[in-house]
Amino acid sequence: MAMIAPELTVVSETSNVVTPLLGRKVLETRALTKSYQDDKVVLDGIDFTLHAGEFVAIVGRSGAGKSTLLHTLNGTIAATSGEILNVHTDQSTDNVLSMTRKELRDWRTHCGMIFQDFCLVPRLDVISNVLLGRLSHTSTFKSLFKVFSDEDRAEAIHLLKWLNMLPYALQRAENLSGGQQQRVAICRAMMQNPKILLADEPVASLDPKNTVRIMEALQKVSTDGIAVMVNLHSIELVQQYCTRVIGLAKGRVIYDGHPSGLNDDVLHRLYGDELDQVG
Template sequence: MLVLNDVARQYNNKAAVSAVSLTVDRGSFVGVIGRSGAGKSTLLRMINRLVDPTAGTIAFDDIDVTRLSGKALRDWRARCAMIFQQFNLVGRLDVLTNVLMGRLNKVSTPRALLRLWSEEDRAIALSALEQFDIAGLAAQRADSLSGGQQQRVAIARALVQEPDVILADEPIASLDPRNTKVVMDALLRINKHYGITVMCNLHSLELARGYCDRLIGMSAGRVVFDGAPELLTDDVARGLYGLEADDVIETAPVAKPELSPGDAVAVAL
């Protein structure tokens, strides 16, 4: 269980996040929504400790995340994987090597620097690529792939970390509708088949309603809505988004895909 207690972050005396208290159950799929500048990205980055809170505590089970440093912090970041809007791949390296970077916390530093990956690590990485239908791209340079393919590589890299939590920061912001569905379906499969907690910042309200079990609405750094997707009516959303409401409230609902066990290829973690 992930617990945030009065977490805050200030930049130059301006509050990016203020007094956020949340409890996130294991295995849930949580959408974090709100207008630009609401504090969504800062919230996720504090959970991963890419940004340090200026107040409050973050805990995962019996671990005080806010106090971690050194190897313990690196271990936490392996358990709490990040997926970014701009993929954060090493473009000149091949796809398989980019995915294997997710195994860095499992191997010694000399072996990682020399790229001396074990057969087990390679098998895990290839299995992850197979799950997202891109194993055939394993030898290609990452920067030769489309945006949707690169994001699937980034998700595969996160999966091979063997995480308890995946934090996705606007993962579909730069993708077309087809690749948006592919990426969101991939995150949903990870959540449902492996029980990995997913927290995902989303701009589209209908995508959030269609894929998430719970929505957290933020405004001016504070949580102003926390509940099931069906409780977030258009009237509530208009209050949350203000002038941006027409951009995020779409007329056609997005149906959550029905998943069966055969939809996912098992990854040998």
């Protein structure tokens, strides 16, 4: 049975992570399922609620459905049934499953996603890549000719500075290291002014130093009041940075709570004989 996320501040004895008082609800899933063409159930009735300011990790063994979950939330993969509710400030909701194409485009602006391969434009300089995050707010004509407002440019500069990437602003994205590209991808996603930021294994290809930088960057994003949700392989990172963890096994939530509750029993149920492969 799934454990419920704590509603109040909890300081764990085993990690430095403090679970903040929960911000407002920004998203809720109800009985969410997904099957691809072969009818195999990949997500099997997922229920959870996401709040502003949370830093949530999704963990589970390979094939558990972690990437599918993030992509269905963002609408890049269509869910099969259930509800993904975009919860507005006045608590009214829209179901992502019944959105039109245009509504889905808008939703992806609010629910930004950082893809595993960053998806930057290699030959374009860093600041232009960041400004591309504003595309959804800018007319196609203006974006084609890279006509961005001074305000947009100031915001892009602010974001690059925030993640210590300003010195690289005029370099081509293709000349950056993986960790630097990841930071640019975060800046671009933040340029969309999202309320939710999703990242599929954001540190999978990074060395330890860059891993720390990216985890700190995502933590900063969450403390700015954005709900951050990431797929992670390392339990150590989850315990160091995340305020909450959702454990998936065979497309079902088998744990939802503070990282300090990931005891041997839960870990065994999550990873089975792969347990020695998670840091």
